[in-house]
Amino acid sequence: MIDTAERAEVLGKYIIDNAATVREAAKVFGISKSTVHTDVTQRLRHTAPGLCAQVRQVLDKNKAERHIRGGNATKEKYRHTAEEATKRGRG
Secondary structure (H helix, E strand, O other): OOOHHHHHHHHHHHHHHHOOOHHHHHHHHOOOHHHHHHHHHHHHHHHOHHHHHHHHHHHHHHHHHHHHHHHHHHHHHHHHHHHHHHHHHHO
C-alpha cells in the first residue's frame, strides 16, 4: 500500500499526463473524487508545490470547459432520443 503523499504524486502525474478530470482519475485509481481532489490540491501543495501548480492548470482548464462537455452530452442525448423516435415511427 502506498502512502498518501506518494498517491498524491501519482495522481498528479496522471492528471497532467492525460489532461484527466478528477472524475476520470478517480475511476482509474478506484478511489473517490473527494480523495483525488484532496490529494492533488492539498497534499501536493505541501509535498510537491511545482507539481501542484501544474495540476491546478489542468484542473482550471477542465473547469473552464465543463459547461461545453455538458452541453455536448445533452445535445447527444437528445439526438439519440430523436433517432429512436424516428425509428419507432417508421416501424
